[in-house]
Structure formats: C-alpha cells, structure tokens
Amino acid sequence: MTGLIDFFVAHPFWLWLSVAAAFLAIEVGTGTGWLLWPAASAAAVGVVALLLPTSLPVEIALFAALTIASTYLARRFLRPALAGPDPDLNDPAQRLLGRPAEVVIAFENGRGRVFVDGKEWAAQTEGEGEDESAPTTGTRVSVVGVHGAVLTVR
Numbered sequence: 001m002t003g004l005i006d007f008f009v010a011h012p013f014w015l016w017l018s019v020a021a022a023f024l025a026i027e028v029g030t031g032t033g034w035l036l037w038p039a040a041s042a043a044a045v046g047v048v049a050l051l052l053p054t055s056l057p058v059e060i061a062l063f064a065a066l067t068i069a070s071t072y073l074a075r076r077f078l079r080p081a082l083a084g085p086d087p088d089l090n091d092p093a094q095r096l097l098g099r100p101a102e103v104v105i106a107f108e109n110g111r112g113r114v115f116v117d118g119k120e121w122a123a124q125t126e127g128e129g130e131d132e133s134a135p136t137t138g139t140r141v142s143v144v145g146v147h148g149a150v151l152t153v154r
Contacts, residue, residue, distance in 0.1 A: 012049045012054075012056065012059065013046045013047070013050035014046075015046075015049075016042050016045045016046030016049055016059065016063070017043060017046040019042040019046075020039045020042035020046060021039075023035045023036075023038050023039035023042060024036075024039040027039060033074075034071075036074075037071040037074055038063075038067045040066075040070060041066035041067040041070055042063060045059050045062050045063045045066065048062060093146040094146060096117065096121075096143045096146060096151065097143055097144070097145070098142065098143065099117060099142070100116070100140055100142055100143075101114035101115060101116035101121075101123070101140070101141050101142070101143055101151070102114060102115045102116075102138065102139070102141075103115075103123075103135045103136065103137055103138060103141060104137065106134065106137045107123075107125055107135050107136075108134065110124050110134070111123070111124050112125075112134075114141060114143075116143060116151070122149060122151070123141075123150065123151040123152070123153050124150055124151075124152055124153070125152070125153060125154070126144060126145075126152060126154050135153070141154060142154050
C-alpha cells in the first residue's frame with residue numbers, strides 16, 4: 001500500500017485520473033448525471049497536475065472550483081438543451097397521441113384495427129356504442145388515447 005501512496009505522491013496526475021475514472025465508473029452505473037461533472041473536473045485537474053507543478057491543496061481547491069462551476073453551468077444551460085420538445089420520447093405509446101391513423105379493419109361494436117407510424121394497432125372508438133358513425137376501412141382517424149396496447153381513436 002505504501003508503494004501506491006508513494007507512486008501517487010510522485011505522480012499526482014495519476015491520482016486525479018484515477019479519481020476521474022472512479023467517478024465515471026460510478027456515473028455509468030447509476031446514470032444520474034451528477035458524477036459526470038466531478039469526473040470531468042478530476043480529469044482536468046489531472047491534466048493541470050501533469051503540465052504544471054502544483055501542490056495538493058491547490059489541486060483540491062481547483063477540483064472543488066471546477067466541480068461547482070461545471071455542475072452549475074451544466075444544470076443551468078445543458079439540461080434545457082437536452083430536454084428537447086418531446087417529454088414522452090422514451091414512451092412510444094404516448095408519442096402516438098394526436099397522430100393520424102388509417103383504419104385497416106372496419107370498426108364493429110366500437111372495435112377495429114388501425115395503422116399508425118408503420119405498425120398495426122388494435123383500436124376502439126371514443127363512443128364505443130355508436131355503430132352508425134363507425135370508421136370504415138381506409139378512413140383517416142386521429143389517436144386520442146392509449147390504454148396498454150389499444151389505441152382510442154376519433
């Protein structure tokens with residue numbers, strides 16, 4: 001163990017790169033985004049320690065300042081840019097709301113099948129008992145709801 005301590009004292013940039021790798025490994029495991037910026041800060045301090053002769057207190061202060069600044073800036077400016085206009089991006093069923101669909105099997109008793117976004121779906125009409133206004137094959141409808149694997153159309 002003393003050999004490792006002596007190595008890190010002689011080559012402090014390896015200490016900071018090891019800290020960066022540890023933060024990054026934990027970040028990959030959790031996926032929260034909170035440890036990404038301390039990992040980047042530790043890597044930056046490692047580069048500074050490689051290029052400039054600095055002491056450990058200066059490196060720790062630089063790490064703290066970089067971590068606070070990068071986390072603040074990322075949360076303030078990067079998060080809105082990454083959020084995007086579609087909050088349901090990872091929920092494909094919710095993305096179907098409002099999309100046009102084509103009836104592929106005529107509706108009987110409020111139930112039929114529609115084709116939307118390259119897939120065929122089971123569907124039901126909003127007013128399930130209205131057979132006189134039931135969509136026929138080839139009719140364009142709009143998706144107004146999703147309940148499991150069944151779309152509600154209008």
